[in-house]
Amino acid sequence: MFASFVQGPLVRVIPLGLVLLALQRTIFVEIQVGGVIIQIMMAMAAAAGVAGGSERGAIVGFVFGVMFDLAEGTPLGSTATAMTLAGAVGGLLALIAADPHWWLEAIFTSLGTAVGVVMIPVTRAFIGEPAPFQGELGIVVVVAAASAAVMSPLLVPLGRWCLRMRRPEWKQPIDEPVQ
Amino acid sequence: MAIYSVGRKRVILALLLTTALLLTLDLRGNAVIDAGRDGFTQVMRPVETATGVVTNPIERMWKGITDYDDLEEENLALQEQVDRLIGTQAAAEAAVIEGQELQALYSLPSLSGIDTEVARVVGAAANNLDQVIEINKGSSSGIAVGMAVVNQAGLVGKVTQVTRTTARVMLVTDSRYSVAVKVTSSSGLDDLVPTNTSPSGLTPSEIEAARTTTTTVPALPGPVIPGVTLPGGSPVPDTTLPGAAVGADGEPILDPATGERLTAEQIAGLNELAAQEAAASTSTTSTTLPGGPGVDSTPATTTTTTIAEVIEKEYGALEGRGRLRLPQIKFVQDSPSLSELVVGDLVETAGGSESLAPTGIPVGRVVNRADRPGSGGPLLDVELYADLGRLNFVRVVLYKPLSEVDQ
Numbered sequence: 001m002f003a004s005f006v007q008g009p010l011v012r013v014i015p016l017g018l019v020l021l022a023l024q025r026t027i028f029v030e031i032q033v034g035g036v037i038i039q040i041m042m043a044m045a046a047a048a049g050v051a052g053g054s055e056r057g058a059i060v061g062f063v064f065g066v067m068f069d070l071a072e073g074t075p076l077g078s079t080a081t082a083m084t085l086a087g088a089v090g091g092l093l094a095l096i097a098a099d100p101h102w103w104l105e106a107i108f109t110s111l112g113t114a115v116g117v118v119m120i121p122v123t124r125a126f127i128g129e130p131a132p133f134q135g136e137l138g139i140v141v142v143v144a145a146a147s148a149a150v151m152s153p154l155l156v157p158l159g160r161w162c163l164r165m166r167r168p169e170w171k172q173p174i175d176e177p178v179q
Numbered sequence: 180m181a182i183y184s185v186g187r188k189r190v191i192l193a194l195l196l197t198t199a200l201l202l203t204l205d206l207r208g209n210a211v212i213d214a215g216r217d218g219f220t221q222v223m224r225p226v227e228t229a230t231g232v233v234t235n236p237i238e239r240m241w242k243g244i245t246d247y248d249d250l251e252e253e254n255l256a257l258q259e260q261v262d263r264l265i266g267t268q269a270a271a272e273a274a275v276i277e278g279q280e281l282q283a284l285y286s287l288p289s290l291s292g293i294d295t296e297v298a299r300v301v302g303a304a305a306n307n308l309d310q311v312i313e314i315n316k317g318s319s320s321g322i323a324v325g326m327a328v329v330n331q332a333g334l335v336g337k338v339t340q341v342t343r344t345t346a347r348v349m350l351v352t353d354s355r356y357s358v359a360v361k362v363t364s365s366s367g368l369d370d371l372v373p374t375n376t377s378p379s380g381l382t383p384s385e386i387e388a389a390r391t392t393t394t395t396v397p398a399l400p401g402p403v404i405p406g407v408t409l410p411g412g413s414p415v416p417d418t419t420l421p422g423a424a425v426g427a428d429g430e431p432i433l434d435p436a437t438g439e440r441l442t443a444e445q446i447a448g449l450n451e452l453a454a455q456e457a458a459a460s461t462s463t464t465s466t467t468l469p470g471g472p473g474v475d476s477t478p479a480t481t482t483t484t485t486i487a488e489v490i491e492k493e494y495g496a497l498e499g500r501g502r503l504r505l506p507q508i509k510f511v512q513d514s515p516s517l518s519e520l521v522v523g524d525l526v527e528t529a530g531g532s533e534s535l536a537p538t539g540i541p542v543g544r545v546v547n548r549a550d551r552p553g554s555g556g557p558l559l560d561v562e563l564y565a566d567l568g569r570l571n572f573v574r575v576v577l578y579k580p581l582s583e584v585d586q
Contacts, residue, residue: 067219076201
């Protein structure tokens with residue numbers, strides 16, 4: 001059991017989550033784009049989905065979301081739901097292309113992030129919070145998705161590293177000479 | 180590349196069900212989750228501190244690039260504001276001291292009698308939905324959930340979570356925030372009352388005249404203490420034992436706080452305080468009426484007193500509406516026959532035995548009024564005095580409502 005834990009992705013996912021959470025709560029609170037806080041943990045969850053598929057993306061999103069809720073004091077599971085879906089959606093979109101270019105990965109990451117950001121007020125509405133849908137939600141979604149796309153060339157390889165995955169290598173078949 | 184399968188879908192569903200379970204447990208209150216939250220906060224603290232140290236130069240560089248022009252303009256504006264405030268500071272301090280003396284004299288509730296705890300803002304919400312800040316004082320400093328938080332300008336929010344050394348403060352702009360407030364009118368706003376808002380058809384001048392009362396006080400016979408008058412303006416007769424003063428009814432004047440007899444000098448001091456306060460809110464004129472046929476020729480003093488212009492208009496609930504929208508007051512009912520709720524009215528906390536915020540904390544000023552059809556009453560948008568985007572130090576009002584004092 002211990003061996004499976006050490007060899008599993010959580011050994012890398014949890015420390016990475018701690019660092020990203022610290023970044024999210026310090027520098028990304030100060031550096032806002034148009035008054036919107038960039039959601040790096042959400043983007044990382046979506047990027048992990050793009051890199052490792054919907055299942056692994058959902059696991060990474062769940063772990064990150066629980067950590068975020070514990071640190072932020074938000075209802076435990078509310079952000080975890082959104083980040084789980086962000087990772088799952090990122091992974092599902094990545095099925096479109098077998099070996100996507102970097103710009104396709106950026107698009108998939110941004111779409112996964114957008115779904116996750118929209119899911120936060122949806123979850124809050126389900127648990128009965130008053131008026132979770134605010135007027136600036138559209139701006140928040142656009143800025144969060146755009147920033148996730150910009151960061152995806154860094155986040156997708158980081159996702160592969162923490163999931164212990166390698167980028168698939170496709171070799172061109174060698175034509176055998178016809179004799 | 181990942182391949183989609185039924186097994187993967189099961190994993191995702193299991194994770195989503197787990198989040199739903201966690202949500203249910205947390206919302207119902209669970210000691211294990213609370214302990215886990217506290218433990219995780221302790222684990223995160225050194226990581227955050229180290230990250231803050233490392234990223235601090237980047238933050239400063241970013242702010243230097245993006246905020247320099249705004250900072251320069253703001254600096255000029257603030258310098259002008261400081262120059263203007265210095266001129267009024269001395270008068271304001273004197274007024275505050277006089278107000279506190281009067282409140283203490285009449286045993287009125289005052290914010291100055293409530294202890295506060297100064298705290299530094301050490302963090303803010305890391306998402307785009309919640310309007311929450313974190314401060315560096317907690318239960319070890321006497322802070323408890325529900326206490327109001329203010330700064331020098333006015334109300335900032337309320338404490339929602341407390342650990343031993345930190346606390347989270349929900350800002351007034353958070354959509355979950357609500358507090359009981361009262362709307363008062365400020366001096367000089369009466370000109371804003373529109374003519375067509377009076378159901379009685381009175382014009383503003385007639386309304387003003389209706390708010391004026393006239394009382395006639397007969398002149399007192401005999402000698403009086405020169406230069407000394409009662410709070411109503413009538414002179415004090417000099418028929419008392421040395422060192423003690425009596426009222427117009429001949430009874431000694433007692434200190435309302437201690438019950439002891441007041442001397443003429445003490446009354447003179449009180450009159451001076453009362454006159455300074457009255458000068459801010461009332462205008463008094465004195466005239467001598469001539470005696471008519473069959474009327475005693477003793478001259479009479481007529482005192483015309485205008486009712487104080489600061490009046491409590493209405494009570495309501497102030498609710499936050501998010502970062503970009505102004506808080507709004509609901510549940511107010513316009514009573515044009517008494518007073519009109521207008522732009523510029525002042526808003527402060529209402530207090531009460533159940534309220535977590537004591538009465539009299541300044542909140543803001545009404546900047547917009549939206550009328551609703553039916554009996555819903557108007558909605559009032561409130562511009563806050565406190566700049567919630569620039570909070571560095573705040574004060575937690577260590578106040579418990581009367582209903583919780585004995586608990």
